[in-house]
Amino acid sequence: MASTVTISVGAAFLVVLLFMVLNWISGQKHKDVQENHKGSKSNDSRFLDQFLPCSSSLSLPGPTSYFLIGNMMELKNDHLPIHLTNLAQRYGSIYRLKCGTTTMVVLNTSEVIREALVKKWSDFAGRPISYTGNIVSGGGCNISLGDYTEKWRAQRRLVHSSLQRCCKKSLHDVIERQALHLLKVLMGYKGHAVDLSEDFTVAASNVITTLAFGIEYDKSSSELQELHRCLNEIVALWGSSWISALDSFPLLRKLPNPVFARLLKEVVRRDKIITRLLNNYKVKVEACNTLKVLNYMSSCSQLLTDIHVHMATVDLLIGGTETSAAWLDWMVAFLLHRPEVQERVYEELCTVLEGRYPKYSDRHRLPVLCSLISEVLRLRPVAPLAVPHRAIRDSSIAGYFIPKNTVIIPNLFGAHHDPEVWPDPYSFKPERFLKEGGGSRGSSTRDLIPFGGGARLCLGESVAKMELFLFSAYLLRDFQLLLPESETSLPDLRGVASVVLKIKSYKVVARPRPVTNP
Numbered sequence: 285m286a287s288t289v290t291i292s293v294g295a296a297f298l299v300v301l302l303f304m305v306l307n308w309i310s311g312q313k314h315k316d317v318q319e320n321h322k323g324s325k326s327n328d329s330r331f332l333d334q335f336l337p338c339s340s341s342l343s344l345p346g347p348t349s350y351f352l353i354g355n356m357m358e359l360k361n362d363h364l365p366i367h368l369t370n371l372a373q374r375y376g377s378i379y380r381l382k383c384g385t386t387t388m389v390v391l392n393t394s395e396v397i398r399e400a401l402v403k404k405w406s407d408f409a410g411r412p413i414s415y416t417g418n419i420v421s422g423g424g425c426n427i428s429l430g431d432y433t434e435k436w437r438a439q440r441r442l443v444h445s446s447l448q449r450c451c452k453k454s455l456h457d458v459i460e461r462q463a464l465h466l467l468k469v470l471m472g473y474k475g476h477a478v479d480l481s482e483d484f485t486v487a488a489s490n491v492i493t494t495l496a497f498g499i500e501y502d503k504s505s506s507e508l509q510e511l512h513r514c515l516n517e518i519v520a521l522w523g524s525s526w527i528s529a530l531d532s533f534p535l536l537r538k539l540p541n542p543v544f545a546r547l548l549k550e551v552v553r554r555d556k557i558i559t560r561l562l563n564n565y566k567v568k569v570e571a572c573n574t575l576k577v578l579n580y581m582s583s584c585s586q587l588l589t590d591i592h593v594h595m596a597t598v599d600l601l602i603g604g605t606e607t608s609a610a611w612l613d614w615m616v617a618f619l620l621h622r623p624e625v626q627e628r629v630y631e632e633l634c635t636v637l638e639g640r641y642p643k644y645s646d647r648h649r650l651p652v653l654c655s656l657i658s659e660v661l662r663l664r665p666v667a668p669l670a671v672p673h674r675a676i677r678d679s680s681i682a683g684y685f686i687p688k689n690t691v692i693i694p695n696l697f698g699a700h701h702d703p704e705v706w707p708d709p710y711s712f713k714p715e716r717f718l719k720e721g722g723g724s725r726g727s728s729t730r731d732l733i734p735f736g737g738g739a740r741l742c743l744g745e746s747v748a749k750m751e752l753f754l755f756s757a758y759l760l761r762d763f764q765l766l767l768p769e770s771e772t773s774l775p776d777l778r779g780v781a782s783v784v785l786k787i788k789s790y791k792v793v794a795r796p797r798p799v800t801n802p
Contacts, residue, residue: 400692419548520782614779617774655717659714
């Protein structure tokens with residue numbers, strides 16, 4: 285009881301203190317204005333500039349920034365990508381947000397995103413200096429969160445080369461095998477209503493574990509279930525405001541934080557699982573296994589250590605599993621909303637392929653399927669806010685001065701819902717990617733940037749594109765996806781915003797197609 289009273293008194297004292305400091309700041313700023321900028325700023329003013337926008341960023345539009353918290357409340361929205369996109373309607377394609385001492389610039393169109401990530405990639409290739417990011421990434425030793433350094437460049441080159449060497453011959457066969465296995469699993473449901481999200485996760489995961497470790501998992505595997513529970517938990521926790529606040533407000537790190545405690549626990553568990561996998565399969569792996577090549581190449585480099593190989597494995601598992609599985613979930617949900625699109629894809633597959641299963645080389649002959657893939661990538665980029673970038677030197681975007689260390693947020697969701705580029709942007713219309721004659725239209729895909737760009741372009745882009753094409757083609761060739769009769773409403777298309785944009789759980793009936801063509 286006494287401790288509760290003490291906490292209440294302490295909280296009240298802090299509130300009063302904040303008001304006193306706020307009044308003093310207002311007076312100090314008023315005094316600086318009255319002096320008409322004569323002489324140099326006082327030490328107090330320079331200290332305050334850590335918390336209040338400096339003159340270089342005032343030219344950027346943005347919502348009102350409040351004392352200490354800045355625009356923290358703007359970032360607590362349940363549907364953050366949608367909220368940031370709505371703010372762009374008020375403030376334009378590029379605007380500023382403040383979070384504690386951190387200045388963030390949100391980019392909302394493909395034009396300004398390409399300017400920053402592609403044209404001026406060397407200015408914006410950094411990653412934010414992040415307390416929680418360092419914990420999740422093993423001290424910045426992975427590719428997705430590591431800062432732009434000589435070690436990072438070496439690590440990316442090695443992982444990319446390892447993937448290229450191992451995937452050149454085996455990737456198509458691996459995905460094809462997993463796609464066929466997925467069809468067998470769906471056939472076993474015998475037309476019952478099921479949630480396919482776990483099956484999609486297993487299929488996508490097995491592509492990566494086969495390439496990385498030379499092993500495949502069954503859905504019932506306790507090791508696979510433990511790994512995915514852990515990775516899902518880390519992705520969900522790291523995207524929460526309880527965690528992001530620790531990066532902007534260092535004092536909060538000294539306070540009890542049960543969400544942060546859970547994150548630490550899951551990171552430790554993740555590292556134990558990955559270490560066990562690496563130890564078990566380091567000797568057994570096949571000659572063209574990705575990790576075997578990566579281990580050999582890293583041993584030839586003085587810059588990289590075992591922790592870099594460890595964290596590269598984490599990158600492959602999260603980047604190659606969660607995103608592809610989430611995309612497949614979204615595709616099925618959108619097709620339930622527009623069943624006629626599903627029928628058009630099926631007719632195309634049967635007509636063009638004449639009964640056989642597709643190869644990735646067939647994609648140029650299947651424009652309807654490709655338009656479906658592009659439209660789902662447009663509407664629901666699985667990493668809607670990408671991963672934040674950092675300005676590693678003073679630069680500019682769209683004519684605005686961007687100081688060094690400014691955090692850059694590429695709002696891919698906003699770019700893909702820009703009404704000036706995409707008419708009726710919130711509607712599911714795969715036909716927007718088709719020419720009148722039925723062929724794929726290349727011009728619109730230029731504004732499609734689901735994998736980012738520049739030095740930070742998604743490392744697994746080529747793997748993901750092949751996965752999405754083959755999994756969706758196999759699935760839609762052999763099954764008709766239907767809303768269960770027991771369901772009264774279609775899947776909710778708003779999604780659950782986190783680091784990865786996922787759809788809320790729903791059930792679907794996978795009815796086997798007839799063997800003959802329609």
